[in-house]
Amino acid sequence: MTEAAQGRDAADDEDLSPGWDAITAALERVYPGQEPKHYATVIKWMLGGPDPLDGVSVWRRMEPVPHWHYLSYGLSELYAKESNDAETSGYGFELTFRLACEPDDEDPPAWAVNFLQNLARYVFKSGNVFDDGHWMTANGPIALEQETLIRSMGFVFDPELPAIDTPNGRMSFIQVVGLTEDEERAGKQWDTRKLLEALLPAMPLWVTDLARPSLLDDAEVRRRVEEGAARDGSSSGFLFTEVLGWETSKRLLRSPVTEITLGARQVDELVALLPLRLPFGRDFHFASREKSLVFEHGEADSVSEEDDRLVMRLSDATVRELARTLKPVAGTYEVRGFGAVRWKVQKTTIRDPQGNVVRTIG
Incomplete structure (x- = not known):
C-alpha cells in the first residue's frame, strides 16, 4: 500500500x-x-x-x-x-x-x-x-x-x-x-x-x-x-472442533453404550454453552469437518445415530450434571443418571503457523 x-x-x-x-x-x-x-x-x-x-x-x-x-x-x-x-x-x-x-x-x-x-x-x-x-x-x-x-x-x-x-x-x-x-x-x-x-x-x-x-x-x-x-440464554448455536468421534458398543445383558471422543480445548465452551441453549429450547451443534454432535432439549435422555450425526436429547437435570462432570482434562467421564454415554477427553495440542507446539490443554 x-x-x-x-x-x-x-x-x-x-x-x-x-x-x-x-x-x-x-x-x-x-x-x-x-x-x-x-x-x-x-x-x-x-x-x-x-x-x-x-x-x-x-x-x-x-x-x-x-x-x-x-x-x-x-x-x-x-x-x-x-x-x-x-x-x-x-x-x-x-x-x-x-x-x-x-x-x-x-x-x-x-x-x-x-x-x-x-x-x-x-x-x-x-x-x-x-x-x-x-x-x-x-x-x-x-x-x-x-x-x-x-x-x-x-x-x-x-x-x-x-x-x-x-x-x-x-x-x-x-x-x-x-x-x-x-x-x-x-x-x-x-x-x-x-x-x-x-x-x-x-x-x-x-x-x-x-x-x-x-x-x-x-x-x-x-x-x-x-x-x-x-x-x-445464548445466541451461539454452533461450536467447531477438530476432535470429534464416537463408537457404540453392545454390552451383555445391558443396553449399549456410546463413547464420545472430543478434545480438551473445547470442553469449557461446550459445558458453558449447553445450559444457556437447551433449557431455552434451542439446539446446539458441536461439529468437526466430518461429524456433528447435535444436542436437543428433551424430557427424557436419549442418544441416536443418524449417518454422520449423533443426536442427544437431554433433560435440564442432565445438562446441569454434564456441565458439572465434564472437565478439560484427559480422561473418561460418566454423567450420573445417563449411563448410555461415556465421554473421552483427549489432550489438545496447539501449534503456531510454523508447526511448533505452543500450548497443550488437558
Missing part, C-alpha cells in the same frame, strides 16, 4: 466511481473539512494483486477519546455496477475500525491497514460476510508482534455511519471491535451484539485500545453480562 493525498487517487484511472463518491460523501458529513490519510493499493486484486481492497482512508479523531478512524474501500462496488443484485452494492458493506492513539500521534499505524486487508481477503476468498452482531477469533493478537490481550473481534454497525444508498445499491458500515478472549467467550455465552452494548459505556464509540485489560475485570460490567446471559 502507498499513501495518497486524496481518497480518490486510487480511482483516478476510472472514468466513474459512483460507489466511491457516495462513501466519501458519507464520511465528509462526519469529518467536514478534514482530509484523510489514504493508503492506496498498488496492484488491484482484479489484476492479480495480493490486496483485495482498493484502499483504506484514515481520519484523526480526538473525541470522545483520541483515536484513528479507518475505512475500507473495496468490499462494495466502487465503480461500474457488475453484480446482478441491484439492491446491494457488492458484499453490502465496508469495514471501519477505530484504534486508540495518543493526542500527538501524527501517523496511523500501518498494521491496521493490513489488518483490514486480511479481513477483506477472508471475505473475498470464502464468500462469508460480516454483519452486525457477528464475532471472529483472531487466533492470536490482532496486531502481530505486539503485546496485547486483544485477540478476537466483534462486528457492529458503525455508530456514526448509518447505511447509505449508492448508485450501485445499498451498503452498511460494519465496525470491527477488538475484544479479549474472555469477552469473546462472554459474547458467545450471551449475544455478541448485547455484549458490545454492555461494554459501550467503558468503550466509547467501541474504540479498540490494544493496551486495555479485559473489561470483564470490572465487577459491574461482569454482573451485567452474567445477568444478561442468565436471562436471555
Whole structure:
C-alpha cells in the first residue's frame, strides 16, 4: 500500500466511481473539512494483486477519546455496477475500525491497514460476510508482534455511519471491535451484539485500545453480562472442533453404550454453552469437518445415530450434571443418571503457523 493525498487517487484511472463518491460523501458529513490519510493499493486484486481492497482512508479523531478512524474501500462496488443484485452494492458493506492513539500521534499505524486487508481477503476468498452482531477469533493478537490481550473481534454497525444508498445499491458500515478472549467467550455465552452494548459505556464509540485489560475485570460490567446471559440464554448455536468421534458398543445383558471422543480445548465452551441453549429450547451443534454432535432439549435422555450425526436429547437435570462432570482434562467421564454415554477427553495440542507446539490443554 502507498499513501495518497486524496481518497480518490486510487480511482483516478476510472472514468466513474459512483460507489466511491457516495462513501466519501458519507464520511465528509462526519469529518467536514478534514482530509484523510489514504493508503492506496498498488496492484488491484482484479489484476492479480495480493490486496483485495482498493484502499483504506484514515481520519484523526480526538473525541470522545483520541483515536484513528479507518475505512475500507473495496468490499462494495466502487465503480461500474457488475453484480446482478441491484439492491446491494457488492458484499453490502465496508469495514471501519477505530484504534486508540495518543493526542500527538501524527501517523496511523500501518498494521491496521493490513489488518483490514486480511479481513477483506477472508471475505473475498470464502464468500462469508460480516454483519452486525457477528464475532471472529483472531487466533492470536490482532496486531502481530505486539503485546496485547486483544485477540478476537466483534462486528457492529458503525455508530456514526448509518447505511447509505449508492448508485450501485445499498451498503452498511460494519465496525470491527477488538475484544479479549474472555469477552469473546462472554459474547458467545450471551449475544455478541448485547455484549458490545454492555461494554459501550467503558468503550466509547467501541474504540479498540490494544493496551486495555479485559473489561470483564470490572465487577459491574461482569454482573451485567452474567445477568444478561442468565436471562436471555445464548445466541451461539454452533461450536467447531477438530476432535470429534464416537463408537457404540453392545454390552451383555445391558443396553449399549456410546463413547464420545472430543478434545480438551473445547470442553469449557461446550459445558458453558449447553445450559444457556437447551433449557431455552434451542439446539446446539458441536461439529468437526466430518461429524456433528447435535444436542436437543428433551424430557427424557436419549442418544441416536443418524449417518454422520449423533443426536442427544437431554433433560435440564442432565445438562446441569454434564456441565458439572465434564472437565478439560484427559480422561473418561460418566454423567450420573445417563449411563448410555461415556465421554473421552483427549489432550489438545496447539501449534503456531510454523508447526511448533505452543500450548497443550488437558
